[in-house]
Amino acid sequence: MKRFNRTLSLLLATALVLPVFQTGTARAAEVSSFNSAVSHYDYFNDVYPHLNDTSHVLKTVTYEDLVTLLDSEGTYAVLVGGAWSEETQADIGFINQVAKQYGVDTVYNFDTKLDGAAVDIAEQQENPYTKVVTSTSQGVTTNTTNYYDFNELYVELADKYLTNLNPNTDAAITYSKKSPDKVTTTGTVTAASTVIASGEAKKIESPFLFIYDKDHKDGEGNAAPIIASLEKHGSSADYTWNDFLTADPNDGDALDTAKVDSYKEQVLNVFNKVPAADYDSLTSWDFIAPAFNKHEDQTVGRDIFPTHEENGEVVGNDGELVFVHVTYDELNHLLDSEGNYVILFGGSWCPNTQAAIRFIDEYAKKYNVDKVYFWDTKLDAGISVLDPSADPHNSTFLQVRDTNHPLAKLYVDLVNKYLTNIKTQYLPASNNVNYVENGTNVVANKLQVPYLFAYNKDNVSADGSKAPILGHVELMYTWKNIQPDYAVADGVIRNHANYTSALDKLLTRLEATPTGLTGVAPTTSANNNGQITGITNKALEYKLKGAADSAYTAVSGNAITGLAAGTYSVRYAAKNGYNGPTNAQNGPTAVPYAAGQAVDVIVPAFDGPTTPTTPTTPTNPTTPTTPIEEVNAVNSVTVTGTTDPATGETVAAVSASDVTSLITKASKAEAAGKAAVIGFQVPATADTTSSQLTVPRNSFNSIASGTNAAVKADLSIGTVTFDSKAVESISANSESGDISLIVSQFELTAEGKEVLGDRPVYDLSVFAGDKQISSFGGGKVQVSIPYTLKAGEDPESIVVYHVADSGDPQTIRGRFNAAAGTVNFTTTHFSQYIIGFNKVSFLDVPTTAWFHHAVSFLAAREITGGTDEAHFSPNAELTRGQFIVLLLNAYGITPEADGAANFADAGKTYYTNYLAAAKRLGIATGSGENKFNPNNKITRQELFTLLYRSLEQLGELPTAKTGAAAASYSDAADIAGYAQTAFAALVETGVIKGSGNKLNPEGVSTRAEAAQVLYNLLSQ
Known part of the structure; x- marks a missing residue:
């Protein structure tokens, strides 16, 4: 058990719940895509319509999870109940509110109906x-x-x-x-x-809320693990949500505040039996890893999930795991929801799941998959509470995948309803799961576990046939024989390669149709070097639109290159899934999956020479970014709203006629060759803390379909500008309701202020009707928040934190703009953001130094640190390994997990996993014989080559030309062949500037010089 870091989990608070606005945009069920390749599913907002809180503290636990929790040291809040219970439906929102207000970060929810409907172990x-x-x-x-x-x-x-x-x-x-x-x-x-x-x-009857500590004793020293509890309002009477409403029919659905407050007081009297700071939470590692280590095949002699001790606490070597256990009911709702998911069927009891689980975690992270939804086909995980020595592998008590099991209907119906294109080694004719209903034998493919698959319920193949499973892996190995160093009888290391190559194949398609693709115009009149970017780690193929399907060409790398202007069809290529039987000659059985539906990507035409701009080296980090209205045609309208002084909520709705007028103006601007912005301004009052703008759905759709305009919403508290791709993504949402944009400001809790100081927090939201949209299909949103520097604050040390799904703040790229008096950042998804201040000083970086701004900027964002607590050592020469770490940190590139393919001299040190990431991405290619020479001093041409490859990989190569050319420098001939492309591009765009008409490509770079180069790029 790992004690949850409460100083980070309780950062955000002001009111008991986030605001529910007046125009039908209540926070309801959502399927949100976060900064990940896959979607996140919120079970509670899906099945509890009165919960109405996307940042709730509720978490489902399976039977196995509950046993893990009850066996763990610590204090936990547990709610027994399910969505089938009218009483739980009525209470759960208020329980969540009180828990958040009191400071409880997790309430674990266990449903005694293991299928969410009929299999009730407490009835x-x-x-x-x-x-x-x-x-x-x-x-x-x-x-x-x-x-x-x-x-x-x-x-x-x-x-x-x-x-x-x-x-x-x-x-x-x-x-x-x-x-x-x-x-x-x-x-x-x-x-x-x-x-x-x-x-x-x-x-017990649902809802049953209790506080649990297995080691707690009463005043007489007797075991009393239940510290406090509340069952059905303290009575046995039945009730529903309507019992919380007023009796006056003229009030509609208004809550009776006296009844609500009375119940919440009962709930608070449960929670406050334990100080808020004493409540604990378990991580995904806590729920998953110990169970697998307990049941593993011990013949290997090491744990599946190894650990080490850190500050007196046992910590997993793999960090947080991607797996999230789901209940049967949760799985059904997930499979019925929109989104892209990776799902694993298996269990800790299964030797074959034990073999694969750690590699699935490793490769999921490699492909930016942060959630793998994990369902155990044994609803009880095969465990025996009173006999822990019982072998869970032999238990079929609740194995619903078992042929002729009394509950086989659960498995059969789930497979036949949702997994309609399932492929398994077992065929229904030879080995199946079945049940008999009304004299009819109902059959489904029997799968073996682990069964890992990518899923999108709406996917159809290129021929239009429904195909929700995008690919799968069903291979049976043991923990012993799947090891990377395990050789089979003929001396060949095969099993590990089979499994990991199958994972690679599976995880190159995680969505129904390609997203995030961008057409880039050719840069010359020859019109033959256009590109389509955004294809990294995606198994795609392309053709010119209108060409025969036989013209599809497979692509790889980071971009499709060598394109003339035009419209291209891009789709996921046909691929194989893998299952048994496996043999030495042919490996696993390859199971075909058809190509997906294509999307159109336009590569624009070459539009002439790029207008030269001034060099990009800033004199200080507050040089303003050019406002969007200075380079685009902006047409805007002021939308007057109403403000509730009690809540601080300002609500405004733009008329359809005003939007139509703006669309007309935008179309004229675009016809004149200008990029258009459609703007809305919502004035605030002194009371405003939350501002909402609602646009009629048909009007918003017309913006998306009739223009290429960006949409800018100046909500006074903050301004958000959606590029045309983001506008199209919002418009494409299936929910038919109006589009609402919301910016809310609130404060950190007292504990949060202890960590970060008194910092402002902003919640950015978009709703289509009552469905929240958290990501924008590869589109981007510029965010600008008004901010005034406080006494003692310097611009470089203003940082922006994104509040991650875990509740922890993570630094993102953002900066203070002194000219505009704003903090600006660009995001691809909406969440909560904190404007922070993180001053880092070094004795050898005086404010008068030419590198002061650069070092302060990077250190504030934890991109770089000092050589010790007080010194940066700016003149120290930089090694190749040090620069790789600095470079990847600067651009948020995650280091690889232990054991990844690497250079022969990568060693096992601070730069090892960074080198592996750079090698995989093609940023670092080495110096021959698979060596990188990480401890060698890095020359300028080596540094700039690594930088160029990184920018190319990320699609962030500057495009504005300065008129400079590498060939104009007197030592241009000294540039090595491998570095010429990098120098040419970076000199042309002003990233590199010579000294005394020299580029000095063979000179060794210092720490200060490297910091300045990165600062020049990141501070723009």
């Missing part, structure tokens, strides 16, 4: 499920009846962990575990069932 079974297995031996056929009393799971759990359970009623749940009946077809009883175990536990 007495009068007639336990049975399964009859027929077998024949020595000519005698025997029917064996096995008994499944699922109440056993609840009773054993309560008896072991909830020893001081005290619910509202005296009702009890009992179970009797019976041995099987064995009866021959002639009627001879060879073994009659007998009760081999039984038990009883007090029955």
